[in-house]
Amino acid sequence: MNNSIGTLYIVATPIGNLQDITQRALETFAQVDLIAAEDTRHSGLLLSHYGIKKPFFALHDHNEQQKAGLLVEKLRQGTNIALISDAGTPLISDPGFHLVRQCRQAGIKIVPLPGACAAITALCASGIASDRFCFEGFLPAKSKARRDKLENLAQEDRTLIFYESTHRILDCLADIEAVFSADRYVVLAREITKTWETIHGDLVGLLRQWVAEDPNRTKGEMVLIIEGLPQKQETEFSAQAVKALTLIAQELPLKKAAAIVAELYGYKKNALYQFALEKNKD
CATH class of the missing domain: 1.10.10 (Arc Repressor Mutant, subunit A)
Structure with missing residues (x-):
């Protein structure tokens, strides 16, 4: 029996194009004893594509706080575990935070493997300032809560990054237009790295019209990149x-x-x- 403490590997996986997997990720999958996955069926297809067979442990939003302790115990007993999400980098609007925090508290070694992240990939191609930005994940599903959240960010001068779902994208753009004004510049990055990848930017009022023109433009995984509020330049002093x-x-x-x-x-x-x-x- 292995009495040494195991290691938790945080492994980024492709967000669409399977060729975006890293060599280091594949080597880690081959070496670990267990893979903690958000959706074991979805991740099983990914690993099967690369001929990798490993035991899975389901770890998702609905069970993470209860199950993280079991994984910590396995790590204490010497099990090496890879943590993955359905796509992209774990913990970025995906499960894993509670597990990682408990591992740090327990003194368990954590090794992060860099890789795909939809927010950063979209930002790089947006043409909007990338030196200062804040990632806000998904906005609230209800319009009132969504507008309240946007109101809190209305004076933010850093670039804003959001994820959004297909069935809310038009309502979300309408709320951004209402709160930020129609002339705020926004880039919609849709289906990044996939066959129908689309990156389109415009003033939010015009962008909303563009999306509404074609039902296909409301489909897929979406990232919104919003230009920060322009800083006022002081031109006169008392x-x-x-x-x-x-x-x-x-x-x-x-x-x-x-x-x-x-x-x-x-x-x-x-x-x-x-x-x-x-x-x-x-």
């Missing part, structure tokens, strides 16, 4: 702020002076600093 900046800059470095005045008068320090640089040039 006479008092400019005077204070001039006086303080005589005693302190310009950047420090700008930071102090920005704090006093409620301006953005970088905008005030750039203003001071331009003023000095003049």
